[in-house]
Amino acid sequence: MSKLMDSIKEKAKVLGKRIVLAEGEEERIIRAAEMATKEGVAKIVLIGDEAVIKAKCPDVCLDGVEVINPKTYKKTAEYANLLYELRKAKGMTEEKAAALAQDCLFFGVLMIKSGDADGLVAGAVHSTGDVLRPALQIIKTKPGISTVSSCFLMSMPEDGPGAKYGENGVLVFGDCAVNPNPDSDQLAAIAIASAETAEKLAGIQPKVAMLSFSTKGSAKHELVDKVAIATEKVKELAPELAVDGELQADAALVASVGKLKAPTSTVAGEANVLIFPDLQAGNIGYKLVQRLAGAEAIGPICQGFANPVNDLSRGCSAEDVVCVVATTAVLG
Numbered sequence: 001m002s003k004l005m006d007s008i009k010e011k012a013k014v015l016g017k018r019i020v021l022a023e024g025e026e027e028r029i030i031r032a033a034e035m036a037t038k039e040g041v042a043k044i045v046l047i048g049d050e051a052v053i054k055a056k057c058p059d060v061c062l063d064g065v066e067v068i069n070p071k072t073y074k075k076t077a078e079y080a081n082l083l084y085e086l087r088k089a090k091g092m093t094e095e096k097a098a099a100l101a102q103d104c105l106f107f108g109v110l111m112i113k114s115g116d117a118d119g120l121v122a123g124a125v126h127s128t129g130d131v132l133r134p135a136l137q138i139i140k141t142k143p144g145i146s147t148v149s150s151c152f153l154m155s156m157p158e159d160g161p162g163a164k165y166g167e168n169g170v171l172v173f174g175d176c177a178v179n180p181n182p183d184s185d186q187l188a189a190i191a192i193a194s195a196e197t198a199e200k201l202a203g204i205q206p207k208v209a210m211l212s213f214s215t216k217g218s219a220k221h222e223l224v225d226k227v228a229i230a231t232e233k234v235k236e237l238a239p240e241l242a243v244d245g246e247l248q249a250d251a252a253l254v255a256s257v258g259k260l261k262a263p264t265s266t267v268a269g270e271a272n273v274l275i276f277p278d279l280q281a282g283n284i285g286y287k288l289v290q291r292l293a294g295a296e297a298i299g300p301i302c303q304g305f306a307n308p309v310n311d312l313s314r315g316c317s318a319e320d321v322v323c324v325v326a327t328t329a330v331l332g
């Protein structure tokens with residue numbers, strides 16, 4: 001595991017956050033609950049039927065883990081009522097709310113909304129959309145933030161060519177997992193949230209590059225305009241933030257190219273937070289760097305929710321889940 005992940009775990013340990021693992025009957029999640037509890041990265045709430053959990057992993061010790069079965073829990077009816085009240089204007093009925101409150105993902109976000117937990121991790125079984133939708137509907141965004149988005153912490157191998165970029169080889173890429181086609185307002189929100197995540201999780205003093213295929217007007221296109229407008233919005237909304245755009249990736253990262261293409265920029269050549277213009281670019285970009293440069297990709301880290309919710313890869317291991325639990329705890 002990277003030094004970066006170690007430092008996130010150390011931060012999580014002192015916070016004592018209560019994190020829900022919604023897919024509590026899945027083997028990797030059960031094992032992760034034991035590991036996270038032993039490591040002390042969070043207090044774990046496992047959603048599921050205790051008999052099923054024990055039958056699945058008889059060797060696992062769940063001392064210190066709270067197991068909650070939505071079907072028998074004393075507050076499930078209260079959560080169903082909360083769901084009904086929050087969503088009745090959107091067509092929610094009492095019957096539907098009663099059924100949904102027993103679904104592990106809705107139950108988990110309703111626990112958080114009720115103040116009974118601090119954050120949620122799921123996605124070992126469910127798709128990204130299925131994990132995020134209940135949170136988008138119920139937890140909603142932080143005050144002042146209109147868009148939930150995501151980023152990856154990209155940690156370059158210490159002995160590779162990437163180590164000289166970003167903050168000692170650590171960069172933040174956003175948005176690589178949530179918003180398929182952000183408009184300029186959403187792009188600005190992604191940039192501000194990614195800068196905050198960079199500071200909070202990696203201790204990075206953010207220098208944000210709004211990426212494009214153009215640097216400072218070198219190409220004319222409506223796609224370039226979107227990035228340039230978003231850059232101006234970031235400057236208005238977060239005047240203290242070091243941000244520049246639109247920049248090509250080489251101008252953002254490489255000092256000599258930055259100097260040549262954007263000589264007056266304080267970000268060009270030194271960027272450590274890269275904002276991609278849409279999800280196709282962001283998702284492809286992080287996977288290329290992960291596979292071709294051998295970078296560790298920590299994420300997707302969701303940002304902008306009023307309380308932290310994070311999505312797992314369906315191919316995740318129990319160790320990966322523990323890392324996402326720690327990340328979620330630190331974001332809370």
Ligand code: ACO
Nearest residue numbers: 128129132133136137146147148149177178179180283300
């Ligand atoms: N920020 C804030 N609120 C949002 C956002 C957002 N980004 N997206 C949707 N919402 C709100 C809507 O306004 C709506 O609110 P309301 O019901 O109170 O009016 C609610 O969330 C639900 O909206 P829907 O339209 O039902 O949700 P949608 O179908 O748009 O799904 C989702 C949102 C799941 C994030 C979708 O955009 C999505 O699937 N994104 C891509 C995810 C993905 O597949 N990523 C790639 C894989 S991940 C990887 O490779 C690491």
